[in-house]
Amino acid sequence: MVPDLTPSIRSALRSSTLLALVLGFGLSLAPASEVQAFGAPESFAELVQKISPAVVNITTSAMIAGPANNRPIVPEGSPLEDLFRDFNGPGQRGPQRSEALGSGFVISEDGYIVTNNHVIENADDITIEFFSGKKLKAKLVGTDPKTDIALLKVDSDKPLEFVSFGNSDLMRVGDWVMAMGNPLGQGFSVSAGIVSARGRVLQGSYDDYIQTDAAINRGNSGGPLFNMDGQVIGVNTAILSPNGGSIGIGFSMSSNVVAKVVDQLKQFGTTRRxxxxxxxxxxxxxxxxxxxxxxxxxxxxxxxxxxxxxxxxxxxxxxxxxxxxxxxxxxxxxxxxxxxxxxxxxxxxxxxxxxxxxxxxxxxxxxxxxEATATPASAPADAGPKQMETLGLTLAPLDDEARARLGLEASAQGLVILKVDPTSEASTKGLMEGDLITKVGQQAVARLQDLEDRIKEARDGGRKSVLLLLRRGGDARYVALSIE
CATH class of the missing domain: 2.30.42.10 (PDZ domain)
Known part of the structure; x- marks a missing residue:
């Protein structure tokens, strides 16, 4: 007996078996890996009731210098389309106070609250509203703009309800999730969906976003994304949308990233990577x-x-x-x-x-x-006395004039790119006039002959491409170019 089959499938299997026996064929059913499909939860009501006391609305205010208006202001610094909106009064002249709305969640009974950095950025007043209607003032503990996470703290006369972080690495594409927050200033609101994708990278070095089709809108920023056990497995941060509203492509920073950031902010007030x-x-x-x-x-x-x-x-x-x-x-x-x-x-x-x-x-x-030390950008180099055209590049050895223009030390060596053929592979891969080639085939090059020798060695070795080390300003990267 094959487990977990619908009656129609069982009937089809019986018919196929009977047909095979009548025709005299042997029937061999290879064992398949067990696949289970789970239906939608009958209701999310119990889960909502369980976690609601730990989810909060956040209102911030700040003085703005320019005239206010009734258009939403999207703060700079958040990835893609921020889930955040400022609500201003009628346009007036002169500095005035502007309010903004977002979401968050309590992670400890003594009042630590997680939200997005862009929700509270530049705010001089932060008010937390709980599901019960109670309001408390919050102070900022620390922020991490690289992951768009902020940690707040409120003082309460009694222990607060809180939620815990789950293991986001255990979430699978197709798993049910639930989002809760303050979309468009409408107050506590719940939406549900599934994990649409994992490991999304938007623009940051530490990005590990969970993509979901649970409805997320402006104002949901900083709110939690829950698994079905009521654990936070993501912080709702961004949406992809042509019109500013939810189209089913939302992004939540995974809890395994957030939890580490929060621990550092709680301990040091800043990150320590x-x-x-x-x-x-x-x-x-x-x-x-x-x-x-x-x-x-x-x-x-x-x-x-x-x-x-x-x-x-x-x-x-x-x-x-x-x-x-x-x-x-x-x-x-x-x-x-x-x-x-x-x-x-x-x-x-x-x-x-x-x-x-x-x-x-x-x-x-x-x-x-x-990161406190920055490297100055360099200027493009002029043509040297000797040139060579190869691989879609016009090259010259590095001379004293080029070193001065590039801000290099007198001992620096390499080949300067004077021109890039716009129809070449080199152009397609982003090589530019003024770039400096310092290594070819992982060996230093100072003369045009060095480059020719490296290309010949690669061809003799049966290679289809040669590896160039490029320097542009303070940056360096490798590029492989075809030599066929």
Whole structure:
């Protein structure tokens, strides 16, 4: 007997079996992996009743210098279409107070509340309204603009109802979810849907969004996305919409990202992310082929400025394959793992270098401190006395005049791109006039002959492409170009 089959399917199987026996054929039913389809919940009422006391409406106010009007103002700094709206009175002249609405949820009985950074950004007054109608003033504990998360605190004369974070990694595409918040200032409102996609990246280095078709609108910003156990598995942050309203494409920052940020904000008032000190990029199939790799995986090191990685011996051209004992899928995966790693402690990093693996111990720094240093942009280079056209590029050796224009040290070496053929693969891959090629095939180049030699070596080795290390201003990246 095959379990969990509908009567129609069982009937069809019986008919097929009978037909096979009549025709004299043997029938063999290969065992299939068990697939269970669950129906929609009969009601969400019990879950709503359970979590409602922990969900809050947030009203903020701030003085604005310009004239107010009755149009919604979308704050800058939030990804895609923010779920947030300012409601202003009739247009008047002069500074005046503007109110804005959002959502949030209580995570502890002593009054810690999570919301979006863009909900409370620049506010000088924050009021929390509970499901019971009670209102309390909140103070800001800390914010993290990179994940658009803020932590607030209220003082209550009695313990507050709260909700807990669930494990967002356990959520599957197709699982039921429920959103609750303050859409368009209408007060506490519930919507339900499913997980539409996982691992969405909008624009941030630490993005890990859950996409859902549960109705999310402006004002839902900062509100919780629940699983069916009443655990928060996401913070509603953004929607994709041509008209500003919900079309069933909403994004919630996953709870496993938010929980770590909240813990740091609660403890330090700011984030404390690990810093490796490398500029990295994904390993594309073309780069993998040019390096002789079996698979396009890991994070390719494009540049190693002064910092923890350089001190540990990591070099440009290394492919980081494992970090702290875990495989690295791509550059974004490594960025998130490094951010979560402990500061000031040695972490094992496995790199692939010239076909061999090496294990290095890196003591991570703090990203927030490292980001305080900026690298000035460079100016485009003029043509040098010697030129060569190849790979859709017009190139010249780096000379003193070009070094001065690019803001480089006197010892800097490489080939300057003077021109890019707009119909070439190089143009398609974003190479530009003024870019500096410092390595070809992971070997330094200073003369035009060096480039020719590297291309010949790649062809002789049966390679279809050659790997270039480009520098533009303070940035470096690898690009693979076809040599066929």
């Amino acid at each position: 690990g810093w490796l000190g490398v500029r990295i990029q994904d390993v594309s199939p073309e780069i993998a082929e040019s390096l002789g790799l079996d698979a396009a995986a890991g994070a390719l090191v494009a540049d190693v400025p002064d910092g923890p990685a350089k001190e540990a011996g990591i070099r440009a051209g290394d492919v980081i394959t494992r970090f702290a004992g875990q495989e690295v899928a791509d550059a974004g995966d490594l960025t998130r793992r490094v951010a979560d790693a402990p500061i000031g402690e040695a972490v094992p990093v496995i790199v692939l270098r010239e076909g061999k693996t090496e294990t290095l111990q890196v003591t991570l720094g703090r990203r927030e401190e490292a």
